[in-house]
Amino acid sequence: MLYCVRMDVRVPHDVDPDRFAALKAAEKARAEELQRAGTWRHLWRIAGQYANISVFDVASHDELHEVLSTLPLFPFMEIEVTPLARHPSAID
């Protein structure tokens, strides 16, 4: 099942910069791992915003929730999920 996921990163003003840098590095490593596994199919920056549009390929809502809620930056993100269905005019 495919899901379009928008993640907006909200950095608290009082966050320790070293802690946030470590979380970003951990997020990058996890994102790369999930991309290599084929779970995180697309990862695009929304131009001009600290936000991304991603496509996840998972078996269920529960698996998506598990993947998203264990991301290192999850506590600092607002997340919007859109389930994707096949368009009848899609040729691939």
Ligand SMILES: O=C(O)CC1=CCC(=O)O1
């Ligand atoms: O920077 C972001 O949009 C949040 C994020 C997702 C994967 C990653 O490495 O950073």
